Amino acid sequence: MFDKILVANRGEIAVRVLRSCREMGICGVAIYSDVDCAGLHVRKADEAYPIGAAPARESYLCADRIIDVARRCGAQAIHPGYGFLAENAEFADQCLREGITFIGPPSGAMRLLGEKIPARQIARDAAVPTIPGSQGAVADLPTARSVASQIGYPVMLKASAGGGGKGLRLIQSEVELQQSWEITQAEAAASFKDPTVFLEKCLRRPRHIEIQVIADRYGKVIYFPERECSLQRRHQKIVEESPSPIADAVLRRKMGEAAVRLATVAGYQNAGTVEFLVDEQHNFYFLEMNTRLQVEHPVTEMVTGLDLVRLQLLAAAGEKLPIDQKDIQLRGHAVECRVYAEDAESGFAPSPGRIDALEEPAGPGVRVDSGVYQGAEIPVYYDPIISKVIVWDSHREQALARMSRALSEYRIAGIRTSIPFLQSLMKDRDVMAGDLHTVLVAEILAREQREHDDSWQHALIAASLMYHHRGRVPIQSPLNRWRLSVWEDER
Amino acid sequence: MFDKILVANRGEIAVRVLRSCREMGICGVAIYSDVDCAGLHVRKADEAYPIGAAPARESYLCADRIIDVARRCGAQAIHPGYGFLAENAEFADQCLREGITFIGPPSGAMRLLGEKIPARQIARDAAVPTIPGSQGAVADLPTARSVASQIGYPVMLKASAGGGGKGLRLIQSEVELQQSWEITQAEAAASFKDPTVFLEKCLRRPRHIEIQVIADRYGKVIYFPERECSLQRRHQKIVEESPSPIADAVLRRKMGEAAVRLATVAGYQNAGTVEFLVDEQHNFYFLEMNTRLQVEHPVTEMVTGLDLVRLQLLAAAGEKLPIDQKDIQLRGHAVECRVYAEDAESGFAPSPGRIDALEEPAGPGVRVDSGVYQGAEIPVYYDPIISKVIVWDSHREQALARMSRALSEYRIAGIRTSIPFLQSLMKDRDVMAGDLHTVLVAEILAREQREHDDSWQHALIAASLMYHHRGRVPIQSPLNRWRLSVWEDER
């Protein structure tokens, strides 16, 4: 096993990886940009080194500098987290050349799966169903028109090099296809340096369900119970759960085995996730494979009792996976809510700033993976995730109730957050019924109404009392002052 | 199910119960003494009522006032937590008379099991092994002498009405027996209003292992996997775990079935714990039964996935237990550390005061049941428990490593805590090997040596830098000031 690992990331995921390092007796090294000098990941690390200026391209995306730090501090491996360099095959190659272990898949598999058209081909080779669409790239508009009319509108026009909700366009009709054809190609060329596009049928209200896999160097590939991540806003997941409300043992095994076949054909190693869309008849179709640890990995950890980061480190160190498929047992139900520095009350605008007060939920069945602390700053330069709240309970209904309880305990002052919206999601009738699909959040936002309870009155009362008592010092010791200053009230 | 429950307690256990109430949609009512007006349990409650002055006998022990509050606010049930009125049969009777459900066993069972001699008789009736000793009360010194010489020294001279580590005396020889006889009787009379004493053999380095049970009104009694609580200081548990490092499936079932027999014979209902001493040959002997929820219940929740408070409420509401013995499955390993406001560095003196800064551990496998928040006060009037840190992992060794990691993240300023000692326990060779017994902590304290690492140098450096930079304001925004004020350093 490694003695020292550099975590090439920041925020909650860097903290997450550093925690496993500490538990395994491995020295954990953080890197930080100028604005992150006092970041929680720096505070949780055994060592930390500055890596450049705030913008990611001058720090967390600087492969050379990161490798240089790793070499100088003697780190034998680099964990990339998610985002930044996590799916950058060049970086994986560079690590290899420098004799540093990249904790992730081999760059070859990363490259194959990183582009949509080759990935779809691998899925077909592995007998994994793909969404009906063009066999590969669509060269010109006439071909596009003919493919689209064959599979039927609406269709998705996608950049092969896109991913993560970027580089795709919904096309309702032939007229729209004509209008969008050139602009989509141009955008793909501009954004991903590759104008290649292809067509897929657009499924009606699909679910997003994905399978986590992990593979060692010796050909063992294991799948985990599915995660349902259908609650998305702007193609970004915001709530994830495991198991899916619709999956039974048969579907779970069919999807799991499909994911294992795909990973095997691709020569995959380490942790990865095969994403599927699932239609209303519970047919599933390969969407893409994420070649890294995912934001939502904790729900899988909660229902299986396994530590995915630990397994990543073991696999990367060349050890055999210490578990077999039969050891993966699903227990209970886990739900994750992503808490963002976004103003849920006004269009989810980013809300960077300083966290003036912080109280996190805790207690039975609640896990918080946070990247902040009281007094910390949410910088404008990166993904505005604050933390993830993950709960576990024996049944889905109880898990949702537990999440509501946990969110009700969360207090963050100084910035605005997505917590209020997450709260209302947990009580939404479709969410509670498990009737999920990828456009449900948009529908809920459209229909959302203010709850009619007395809370606004309580808020007014609290605000006006704080105004009324402005300038009065907070109680330091209720022991002495309760009787003196609490019941009384000066003018 | 109840609509409203009053929690007749304070601190972490009141918070624990209120959390389950909120998750079950039950209105949770807190009560508070004057010094607890801003306690965390008040903040986590839906309603809260003052109950009297700080000393427990003027507030949390005032049965009349508590019942009066319950009646006036419309609470249908009272959860007593642990301590205070939890094992007070009078109080249970009073609730019954007022038509309020006492969430605990019937007062009859409580009375029987609350005294040692009748409890030992019940154990014998239930064919549960008891520690060799007198059949019942020992009337006079000659009888005591004869019993003691029969079972062999050392022996324990115990008050029948004692418990929880109080009212017992270790006797090494006949001379000591003679010296202690009268004083022990007198102390028992003074402390417990009952001079009755009895004799038990003193086991050499026993383990303390206990079985949690829960029973409904319909005769169903279920046992849970054992908890080992051998790490004790002054007869108070400080670290608990489940399963026990020495228990296998056979011992677990034997102890579990013994506990169920005992609970059945006693006509027990609701949650309770049968405590055993276990000798080096793994023979187990009944010690006492605790007729309440215990401090260490979370380790059982972590390894079984069940919510014991929820089960308590269901049983108290007259529902059938929703689980059977076969549903209780042991998974992984859980460890709990009790964090006290005690100065571990100088003889565990109480350290009440204000919590000036607080950061609690979090992340994978870590649960914190806390009774405090930043700015809260630890009053001198009650048990100085701050919180419990509970961890879960798939194996014991990993669970201990995770606990070390969690404790290393815990920051409490303003008061002194037992965390440093807990840290050293987690790394003790006997603790790591699972070689536990009830005097191990005393042995460790006797042999404890300061770890020889560089940490004291780091502490000196941090303290002197804070002195050097006194008067300098903390950074508000690293975004702007890092380059300006961090690397530089004014005179």
Place this chain on the structure above:
Amino acid sequence: MKLEARLLNGESHSIQLQSKREGVEILLDDRRFSVRFLKLNGSRCLVYSDGKVIDALVHHEGPQYTVLLNGRAYYIELTDRRLTRPLPDDSKGTHQPVKAQMPGRVVRLLKSQGEPVERNAAVLVIEAMKMQNEIRSPRQGFVSQIAVREGESVAAGQLLFEIRVEPQP
């Protein structure tokens, strides 16, 4: 003390507070509350109202109050009747400037100069923190000035556009 409170949805409420020996009497519109109040540190407070406990975190910048309550956020503007400075007079036309809340890049202009806008209508789109954000008009009126161009980088606090509010009849 008499306060006027305006909620985010535009609702306005009147609040009267009066200190009594046993706590504070509050008249919220026409509902009466008798409360006890405890100010904790870190902008936390506890309000005890007829058994109910309100555990709130109250943060304010000037008259803008944010109250965190059970995981929800409430935004309230408080006006003290005694101290009321004359509010910007709606009876004359005024120009309301809208500034960037954070650094970012203008990706799209949705309105042009002189165009009429509803309250809350999107005027332009700024990309920041990897996300596109519509910047909306705070008032009904006309876009009197657009101070940025598409593609331009903006700093926090930089003027984006101005809305001219028409005199009310």
Place this chain on the structure above:
Amino acid sequence: MKLEARLLNGESHSIQLQSKREGVEILLDDRRFSVRFLKLNGSRCLVYSDGKVIDALVHHEGPQYTVLLNGRAYYIELTDRRLTRPLPDDSKGTHQPVKAQMPGRVVRLLKSQGEPVERNAAVLVIEAMKMQNEIRSPRQGFVSQIAVREGESVAAGQLLFEIRVEPQP
């Protein structure tokens, strides 16, 4: 700046700090450290020393510093050489008072007036927070006064006893 630090175990160390352009040079006894320092709010600080990160919470009352580091607590008394007020002069006999840290009840006196005591010898027992605590002598010397009786309730800060420290030869 020159400091003297005394640990709980009685060890004494000298610390010299010098500000440089790139941070602070520290000479701890004869070990040299080159560090960067970041003061956070809430008495937290970060020290960057040769890659190592020291994440400490530092609390002090006068010269008594408590440093929390990785779940351990370190108690340090700092003396600034430049500001040193003359310390209580050990060459003359002095009386050191010992006060109650918290309210409680005196359950037992273990020494009587005039009795010689070693450093750390228990002088009396106080019960507080349901526990019995031995109150020890901070110095070697004689019990010059016992200010409480068995069974007496004491308030925090109340004088318990005094130790007379003998002049050193």
